Amino acid sequence: MWFSKKSEDIIVELSTNPVEGLSSSEVERRKAQYGLNKLEGKKGKTLIQLFFAQLNDILIYVLIAAALISGFLGEISDAIIIGIVILINAIVGIVQESKAEKALDALKQLSTPKTIVKRDGQLVEIPSEEVVPGDIIVIDAGRYIPCDIRLFETANLKVEESALTGESVPVDKDAEMVLDAPDTALGDQKNMAFSSTLATYGRGVGIAVATGMNTEIGKIAKMLNEDEDSKTPLQIKLAELGKTLSIGAIIICAVMFLVGFLQKRNLLDMFMSSISLAVAAIPEGLPAIVTIVLAMGVQRMIKQNAIIRKLPAVETLGSVNIICSDKTGTLTQNKMTVTKFYCNKELKTIDDLNIENSSEKLLIENLVLCNDATFSETSRTGDPTEIALVEAGIKFNLFKDELEASHKRVNEIPFDSDRKLMSTVNTYDNKFIVMTKGALDNMLTICTKIYENGQVIPLTQEMKNTILDESYKMSDDALRVLGAAFKETPNTNVEISTLENDLIFIGMIGMIDPPRLEVKDSISLCKNSGIKTIMITGDHKNTAFAIAKELEIAEDISQVMSGQELDKLNDEELSEKVKHLRVFARVSPEHKVKIVKAFKSHGNIVSMTGDGVNDAPSLKAADIGVAMGITGTDVAKGASDMILTDDNFSTIVSAIKEGRNIFNNIKKSVIFLLSCNLGEIIALFFAILLGWATPLKPIHILWVNLITDTLPALSLGVDPGDPDIMKNKPRSPKDSIFKNSVGSLIFNGLLIGLLTLAAFIVGIKIHTGSTSLFPLYPSNLTEDALIYARTMAFIVLSVSQLIHSLNMRSEDKSIFSLGLFTNKFLIGSIVLGILIQDLIITIPFLANIFNVINLTGTDWLVVTVLSLIPLIANEIIKIFKRMSNSKKEIA
Ligand code: ATP
Secondary structure (H helix, E strand, C coil): CHHHCCHHHHHHHCCCCCCCCECHHHHHHHHHHHCCCCCCCCCCCCHHHHHHHHHCCHHHHHHHHHHHHHHHCCCHHHHHHHHHHHHHHHHHHHHHHHHHHHHHHHHHHHCCCEEEEEECCEEEEEEHHHCCCCCEEEEECCCECCCEEEEEEEEEEEEECHHHHCCCCCEECCCCCCCCCCCCCHHHCCCEECCCCEEEEEEEEEEEEECHHHCHHHHHCCCCCCCCCCCCHHHHHHHHHHHHHHHHHHHHHHHHHHHHHHCCCCHHHHHHHHHHHHHHHCCCCHHHHHHHHHHHHHHHHHHCCEEECCCHHHHHHCCCCEEEEECCCCCECCCCEEEEEEECCEEEEHHHCCCCCHHHHHHHHHHHHCCCCEECCCCEECCHHHHHHHHHHHHCCCCHHHHHHHCCEEEEEEEECCCCEEEEEEEECCEEEEEEEEEHHHHHHCEEEEEECCEEEECCHHHHHHHHHHHHHHHHCCCEEEEEEEEEECCCCCCHHHHCCCEEEEEEEEEECCECCCHHHHHHHHHHCCCEEEEECCCCHHHHHHHHHHCCCCCCHHHEEEHHHHHCCCHHHHHHHHHHCCEEECCCHHHHHHHHHHHHCCCCCEEEEECCHHHHHHHHHCCEEEEECCCCCHHHHHHCCEEECCCCHHHHHHHHHHHHHHHHHHHHHHHHHHHHHHHHHHHHHHHHHCCCCCCCCHHHHHHHHHHHHCHHHHHHHCCCCCCCHHHCCCCCCCCCCCCCCHHHHHHHHHHHHHHHHHHHHHHHHHHHCCCCCCCCCHHHCCHHHHHHHHHHHHHHHHHHHHHHHHHCCCCCCCHHHHCCCCCHHHHHHHHHHHHHHHHHHHCHHHHHHHCCCCCCHHHHHHHHHHHHHHHHHHHHHHHHHHHHHHHHHHC
């Protein structure tokens, strides 16, 4: 019962040191003793379990039944081939699934929260998993509590404990409290913070008392099965499509069987053909391919600094047409430098500051003391705005640690982006002085006096107007302006209402935060691809507009709206106005939800960035919530669909580009698979319907299906991105994946099917020397002729499909302009596929099993010409497409 012990006793019990923290060697020892600080998840499946899971499929049952029947009837080679097909299918399935799973696991790892701990006397940020009992942990607003912690210092700390207690209203924590009732409920243990709960306000420091499965949440083991399995809209749609196609395929096969029966064909042959065709035609590999292409795309995105937290986001990304972005740190570098200051009625550059002047000195002292950044020679942590202020102090030999030692902080009200202010109470000799800093407009409303050259005099409205005018000069130059004020207070009371009023204005400073260099290009790229960029900032209207203009987000100040103006509009009015707006300034996180909704009301697909605790609602409201990886709080990350590990706007644009490419690649794989399946159906169905001999044996179909459904389809899924993808407008999420592709799918399916039949006819003609047009009726044919012709059909079906995969790489660009070898995996799959086919017909043992024979050079010539026809036909069609596209462009 940690809550009933004094923190001093716990320090002794856990052999730790609140000032220095644990030493590295001690941490290693404790890691070995307690293990990682994480909850044990579900155990992974064994290989055998995975294997049997693959077999648990109705199609596989049918195949197994078919293999058994063939075996019983003495068709041993058929049985073996079907067995091999089942085996390879299962292996491919396992490999694909575990690859997808690994990729998703890696993603989870990347987005695990971090914790600030004190170790070897230094504050360091470590993955929460590495926390050990005895660690001294610093908690700030927006962080997940990494383990169970006995607090020994709290400053207005509030924690939301719904994960543990179900209570969603944050509770106040108080380190001073010692409870002795042994049965105090978790929710009442105010001096404790529990693993998996969330700090929403204030600060605290405590000792890790329990980690991993020993924590309260670990005991409940509540989160163990929380693995959510989110399917993307496309995956769901494709699964439905798969079902419809399966029913269609089964009907066709039943009809085929019936026709065969009426034609008095060999029933076993017909049965096997129908089953093989059904198995081949049902796109059972489709969901796996989609998942793996998505997962691999997501892996590529990680390399470009975007972590996708929810798979459906990948698809939505491709449709984004509005990016709402925070300014500070995302569009700008977040490297702030104080350049100007205003004090004693004068606006000067910072280098001209006279530290001997009492007002000017107090200005800097205020900004350094009312400041949470930590600063040492080796490391700087904290808000860049505050780091810049500490740096400004150093210029004038006012060091934060020295100042804090002589003017101890006795209380504080943290900064939040609604008030846009921060206050501390510091001791000056025997006095308590409130130091407040923050947004100038908010600051002036709570100041009644001004400190000029050592004198406190009343602050008139006229003086306020002059100060505001001076501040505009700074904000018009894109400077962020921060005001400073102080007052004496009789006690250390922390009520905002009593501390942050009736203050004495000291002065203000202006700091520059240059735009990120690469952002301008990304914004213009967005413009060309139908994506609007919207800047959202807590900064002043003028500062925001100056930067927006530089980045070419806005041209005119009428495109900027402030939070105040926004407050005056109702939802409809905002929705009307929003079309013309590009910048929202002086907004609080609450405004962001309104902004997202207003944009969404026009059917836009909106992405919104955020970092703070209060940004979570807007991140959830957006179609794509984007959290900052560096400056973002755990709350914002938890609510987001995507995390930027570099906080950079350009990364959002790269992710959108990648999202578009991933969708296109999935489309290529899907259309390819379906056109190949259609080809197989057509070849067999036509032949049967016309009463011809069957051009392919069941095992041929199964085999070709195996060769094309796996490597080539996957290789299309990793096709290099189309460099021109950002020239297109965003895809409407309502558009079907088949948009503009049904024609090509049917055409190519027909072509492949007819070419296979053609190969069969040519084969029979060459072998029999027949002059009749269709010498194809079974009664006329010898077994040798059939084997020969089927070999031709078998090879043409497989090779034409393999070659056809090249057509899928672009809807209108020639494969030669794309570069034949730019997708090496695809070329590799094609070559491998052809090689395997060649081996099957040349190695007598295999040829025997497959019931095929070796082909002569002339045969290969015929086969090659036939197999190249889909490529030639599609290249010609693409020429016409390009011509009509360029006509459209001219028009
Ligand atoms: P953006 O929304 O562009 O990312 P931001 O998130 O930095 O900007 P806020 O943090 O809400 O915006 O800051 C708004 C205003 O609050 C700033 O213009 C500044 O005047 C003031 N401010 C920012 N940081 C602090 C701080 N640490 N202490 C006091 N005031 C601050």
